[in-house]
Amino acid sequence: MTLDDLSEHLARWLDGSGEESGLVVSSRIRLARNLRQIPFTSRASEEDRGRVVEAVKEATHACRGLSEAVFMEADKLSEMDRQLLVERHLISPALAGGEGRRGILVNRGETFSIMVNEEDHLRLQAILSGFQPRQAYALASGVDGDLAKALPYAYSSRWGHLTACPTNVGTGLRASVLIHLPGLVLIQDMEKVLRGITQMGFAVRGFYGEGTDVVGNLFQISNQITLGKREMQIVEELEKVTRQIITYEQNARQTLLKEARPQIEDKIWRAYGILENARVLTTQEFMNLSSAARLGHSLGVIPRPGVRALNELMVRTQPSHIQRSAGKVLEPVERDVLRADIVRKWLEEKRN
Amino acid sequence: MTLDDLSEHLARWLDGSGEESGLVVSSRIRLARNLRQIPFTSRASEEDRGRVVEAVKEATHACRGLSEAVFMEADKLSEMDRQLLVERHLISPALAGGEGRRGILVNRGETFSIMVNEEDHLRLQAILSGFQPRQAYALASGVDGDLAKALPYAYSSRWGHLTACPTNVGTGLRASVLIHLPGLVLIQDMEKVLRGITQMGFAVRGFYGEGTDVVGNLFQISNQITLGKREMQIVEELEKVTRQIITYEQNARQTLLKEARPQIEDKIWRAYGILENARVLTTQEFMNLSSAARLGHSLGVIPRPGVRALNELMVRTQPSHIQRSAGKVLEPVERDVLRADIVRKWLEEKRN
Numbered sequence: 001m002t003l004d005d006l007s008e009h010l011a012r013w014l015d016g017s018g019e020e021s022g023l024v025v026s027s028r029i030r031l032a033r034n035l036r037q038i039p040f041t042s043r044a045s046e047e048d049r050g051r052v053v054e055a056v057k058e059a060t061h062a063c064r065g066l067s068e069a070v071f072m073e074a075d076k077l078s079e080m081d082r083q084l085l086v087e088r089h090l091i092s093p094a095l096a097g098g099e100g101r102r103g104i105l106v107n108r109g110e111t112f113s114i115m116v117n118e119e120d121h122l123r124l125q126a127i128l129s130g131f132q133p134r135q136a137y138a139l140a141s142g143v144d145g146d147l148a149k150a151l152p153y154a155y156s157s158r159w160g161h162l163t164a165c166p167t168n169v170g171t172g173l174r175a176s177v178l179i180h181l182p183g184l185v186l187i188q189d190m191e192k193v194l195r196g197i198t199q200m201g202f203a204v205r206g207f208y209g210e211g212t213d214v215v216g217n218l219f220q221i222s223n224q225i226t227l228g229k230r231e232m233q234i235v236e237e238l239e240k241v242t243r244q245i246i247t248y249e250q251n252a253r254q255t256l257l258k259e260a261r262p263q264i265e266d267k268i269w270r271a272y273g274i275l276e277n278a279r280v281l282t283t284q285e286f287m288n289l290s291s292a293a294r295l296g297h298s299l300g301v302i303p304r305p306g307v308r309a310l311n312e313l314m315v316r317t318q319p320s321h322i323q324r325s326a327g328k329v330l331e332p333v334e335r336d337v338l339r340a341d342i343v344r345k346w347l348e349e350k351r352n
Numbered sequence: 353m354t355l356d357d358l359s360e361h362l363a364r365w366l367d368g369s370g371e372e373s374g375l376v377v378s379s380r381i382r383l384a385r386n387l388r389q390i391p392f393t394s395r396a397s398e399e400d401r402g403r404v405v406e407a408v409k410e411a412t413h414a415c416r417g418l419s420e421a422v423f424m425e426a427d428k429l430s431e432m433d434r435q436l437l438v439e440r441h442l443i444s445p446a447l448a449g450g451e452g453r454r455g456i457l458v459n460r461g462e463t464f465s466i467m468v469n470e471e472d473h474l475r476l477q478a479i480l481s482g483f484q485p486r487q488a489y490a491l492a493s494g495v496d497g498d499l500a501k502a503l504p505y506a507y508s509s510r511w512g513h514l515t516a517c518p519t520n521v522g523t524g525l526r527a528s529v530l531i532h533l534p535g536l537v538l539i540q541d542m543e544k545v546l547r548g549i550t551q552m553g554f555a556v557r558g559f560y561g562e563g564t565d566v567v568g569n570l571f572q573i574s575n576q577i578t579l580g581k582r583e584m585q586i587v588e589e590l591e592k593v594t595r596q597i598i599t600y601e602q603n604a605r606q607t608l609l610k611e612a613r614p615q616i617e618d619k620i621w622r623a624y625g626i627l628e629n630a631r632v633l634t635t636q637e638f639m640n641l642s643s644a645a646r647l648g649h650s651l652g653v654i655p656r657p658g659v660r661a662l663n664e665l666m667v668r669t670q671p672s673h674i675q676r677s678a679g680k681v682l683e684p685v686e687r688d689v690l691r692a693d694i695v696r697k698w699l700e701e702k703r704n
Contacts, residue, residue, distance in 0.1 A: 262689050272629055
């Protein structure tokens with residue numbers, strides 16, 4: 001499997017399957033792990049980094065489900081290709097922008113990956129379509145158990161897993177959902193809900209995780225506390241808060257339909273009309289329009305595009321994906337023209 | 353023929369026929385005439401007004417082409433119906449808002465009409481689709497000649513036709529074209545062109561004539577001088593200045609396509625997408641979107657809607673037309689919903 005394979009196929013976590021996939025785009029589990037007797041990445045020598053990379057490659061060979069996984073050395077990829085991996089939610093902006101030996105191991109379908117030499121030596125990630133944090137946890141935990149047998153994890157019987165940043169100590173687990181909340185945004189209740197979520201010990205982040213902006217009304221909700229709880233407990237708490245948010249969002253949508261149905265339907269149909277017809281489209285605008293289309297599909301206002309098509313377009317219309325499909329670096333306005341082409345042709349195909 | 357007939361049929365001057373109909377919506381000739389020995393309308397008694405009405409009704413019976421014309425008494429129409437006549441460009445806002453006996457005589461097809469007891473006793477109007485000022489003049493002039501035999505026109509051998517306002521004395525003729533100039537507006541050359549037009553003795557007005565706004569980049573160009581020229585000379589001068597403006601507009605469009613083709617095509621396709629999909633649409637927005645669609649059709653960017661469909665929608669989506677088709681007075685937001693419905697269904701029909 002190469003980067004070309006990746007960029008031409010749909011990541012399985014975008015296929016629109018799973019519970020509540022009209023609202024919850026994806027469920028993700030991340031486990032932070034480090035290797036004993038090797039300094040944390042920020043203090044590791046290039047030799048140390050190399051040892052981590054080799055140890056991970058070696059250990060994963062033996063893991064269930066990872067026999068076909070490939071390891072890509074981020075330091076050998078172009079800037080554009082690293083951005084492509086960020087756009088696929090496989091690596092963080094921090095890993096893309098980092099230095100030294102580092103990389104990403106990823107399975108076919110991109111449901112499981114390991115970032116190597118990001119903030120921690122290992123960042124295991126399981127990501128599934130829809131509302132499936134429990135299943136994602138099972139996937140991550142399975143690999144984690146296998147790796148624990150092969151790799152000397154930095155683990156304290158008192159503190160649990162040791163991590164570069166104290167906020168991750170203990171379970172090293174971050175469970176998150178990427179959830180679409182246009183209703184709460186439209187009725188201007190999002191701030192209130194965000195306060196509630198924060199008070200319950202959850203963080204709200206943007207589309208690409210920590211430090212990134214919210215685009216297209218997509219919010220990433222994740223646990224803040226990793227210490228003093230069992231892993232499964234964290235997952236269950238995320239499930240609980242997510243179900244609560246889903247209820248709020250559904251109520252917000254009912255309120256909107258009751259009080260402003262023509263305006264909401266208008267917003268949805270216009271977005272659809274622009275997606276089908278625009279000749280120039282920025283990423284930002286695409287995300288906003290696709291938010292309206294996603295809402296429209298979910299409410300049954302428009303029959304298409306469906307969740308899968310919107311998810312796939314969400315990734316395919318990102319700048320590096322567009323440039324890779326064009327086979328060259330493009331000016332922003334050229335990308336905007338190509339983005340509009342891709343969206344239009346995609347919707348046309350799905351229509352016929 | 354009743355108001356219902358009118359509102360359900362397309363006025364012939366909107367059928368998209370005639371030269372340059374991609375740019376010139378319509379050509380119009382107006383002749384101001386008054387009756388001798390009756391005070392001008394503003395000073396006329398109700399009895400005087402009645403005499404004018406009766407004289408016109410009587411005289412037109414004998415006119416070629418007016419045997420099927422009907423006379424509608426504006427003072428017996430509802431406010432909404434008077435507005436409907438304004439929207440069809442048959443009466444002026446001044447006649448609609450006036451007082452006392454007054455009205456409109458109109459032929460089938462609405463190519464010829466006479467406003468009675470507006471500023472002048474008679475305002476003859478001939479209006480044809482596309483760039484046909486000469487043909488419109490022939491039509492108006494033919495009826496004028498017939499009427500002159502039956503009615504005692506207020507005419508001075510020195511000054512020509514006498515009119516209520518000195519600016520109309522002489523020929524009483526206003527020749528105008530309704531022309532679509534989105535290219536000049538987009539390249540921001542309109543002001544320069546307007547200055548030039550004004551210097552050549554022509555006035556630029558809005559969609560409904562004097563004192564109304566320009567909407568949808570539709571400008572009404574007309575002569576300012578009515579005295580000291582032969583009627584045909586005025587018509588020829590309008591033809592000449594219009595041909596000049598058409599050249600400027602075509603050059604502006606070429607400049608736009610050369611320098612910003614993707615942005616122009618984007619603007620056109622988005623307008624088309626919104627027209628086809630919106631569920632709420634104000635008159636103002638419809639006029640702006642239809643301007644982009646008109647440009648798009650004229651440039652060959654979009655195959656439809658054509659000139660005829662856009663012209664027809666331009667009238668059918670006006671507030672009073674919508675309310676009449678709904679059979680009741682509507683709130684603005686209800687009208688906006690109905691307007692979007694009408695446009696959508698219209699475009700759908702034309703598509704199939």
